[in-house]
Amino acid sequence: MHDALTAQDIAMMQQELDHRRLTLMPELIEEVKRTRAFGDLSENFEYKAAKQAQNRNRSRIRYLERMIKSARVIEDRAAADEVGLFDRVALYFVEDEETETIEVVTTVRCDPLQGRISREAPLGKAVLGRKVGNRVSVATEEGDRYTVEIRAIEKRQDDGSGTIL
Numbered sequence: 001m002h003d004a005l006t007a008q009d010i011a012m013m014q015q016e017l018d019h020r021r022l023t024l025m026p027e028l029i030e031e032v033k034r035t036r037a038f039g040d041l042s043e044n045f046e047y048k049a050a051k052q053a054q055n056r057n058r059s060r061i062r063y064l065e066r067m068i069k070s071a072r073v074i075e076d077r078a079a080a081d082e083v084g085l086f087d088r089v090a091l092y093f094v095e096d097e098e099t100e101t102i103e104v105v106t107t108v109r110c111d112p113l114q115g116r117i118s119r120e121a122p123l124g125k126a127v128l129g130r131k132v133g134n135r136v137s138v139a140t141e142e143g144d145r146y147t148v149e150i151r152a153i154e155k156r157q158d159d160g161s162g163t164i165l
Contacts, residue, residue: 028054090152109162
């Protein structure tokens with residue numbers, strides 16, 4: 001399976017990968033060596049913590065390598081009046097009579113608590129390519145449905161904000 005990522009996503013992942021390999025890994029190796037010298041490894045908390053940090057770093061490196069290798073580069077092809085990637089969208093939730101602003105992003109940069117909704121999420125899929133004034137029905141994974149109306153679209157470019165998951 002290929003992950004749909006932007007060129008900016010891949011560049012951010014490569015930057016993190018380089019940092020983890022070239023800077024963080026040597027530091028963690030030294031920390032393991034340093035804490036190993038503290039004595040009995042069965043009761044050496046510092047050593048165990050250093051090994052855990054080293055293993056987390058290796059795991060993250062493998063994840064980033066897989067993501068970069070399997071990525072399918074996508075671009076935003078939405079028209080000027082349509083919702084596209086990285087656009088801010090004001091949505092009116094009809095049943096709740098509330099308005100929220102979201103930003104449609106790639107899966108690796110989603111953060112629902114910050115209003116960054118994945119293009120793969122039900123809400124992201126429903127609004128991509130739609131225009132101001134469109135009402136769309138969103139089906140949740142649990143089988144529920146709700147309706148949103150697109151009130152405004154603020155066109156934006158990928159500025160590299162947000163962290164890579």
